[in-house]
Amino acid sequence: MGMDTAVSSTGARARTRRAILDAGTAVLAQNPTASLADVAAAAGVGRTTVHRYFAERSDLVDAIGMDVLDKIGAATDRARPDDGPALTALERICQEYFELGESLAIIFDESMAATWNWESWEEDTEADRALARLVDRGREEGTLDGRLDTDWIVQVLWSLLYVAWQRNRGGDTKHNALSLCLYTLRKSVGAPS
Template sequence: MTEAQVSGSRARTRGAIVEAAIDVLGRNPAASLGDIATAADVGRTTLHRYFADRADLLRAVGAEAGARLDRATVQARMAEGTGASAVHRLCQEYFDLGSLLSIIFNESLLAADPSWAGPAGCDPDFAAMVERGHRDASIDPELPADWVQSLIWSQLYAGWAYLRDNGASRHEVLRLVLRTVDGAIAVRTT
């Protein structure tokens, strides 16, 4: 086997472990490393070859969470269209993060990585999107950007909890989340 093949194989195994951790921890934050190894279809020894301990694995999950959030944010095209249409797209992209949302909402899992900032704080691009919505009259001007951001995260959390607890379809729950967010940020006519 060539060195490139070994590196590719190692990267795939590492990726499979991180993906399994996202899936398993998204359903059960208290899951053991053995549960994650089983889901990744590797032995515990193999898991420990890649991640010395749970904190090491959670740092990798945190890095993956950050990368996926960044990709979802780019795919939402926050600088395009009305502010409200950009918020709508952002909710759709974030909702599609799936099990990773459960991990993001359970901040104690990501506390192992001090660099993890999670969804807290309002970045300038998000603030600009909301301000654009204020100017184009698609977002209520009485709602500050950090409020809109908190609203989005709370509705995504509510959506995933509803999905988990009620067995509704992802499509239906996303529709409910979008309807709620769209209504909450809309300009009041009275």
């Protein structure tokens, strides 16, 4: 009835859409000002096909944003933020987020957020709330540093992830980068000893 905007009939549409979305994420993560022709080339489709799926550039950017938010949501769920000691749960979240790879750059990049028309962008996701809840819990438990407020801890987590991912790009091992990230996270936001 025209309501099937999410799932398409043949499945070919869905596959192409995913290819464009993934290519778009990869390309725009490296260069937020890349042209749609670049995205099309990376996705292995024609430039007009991109426009067939996303009328305007902003539509593509918004869709990528939503897609990344979905991935973050799924990653957050996998990390079981409400299980066990808060610091341990935070480490699990860190590991899961680290696996998101290129998507991290999308979230972190400001020049992307600048061109974001999207309505429900400023408002918190369920994942945001879960993370905030987790940090709050940790501060009350005493496993996280009470001298640091919740926002700060969340920001530090993201920035450490970003730095670790850059290091990964720079040729270092994934395992190595993640280890440094987790170790530093524990030290910086964990309760002082």
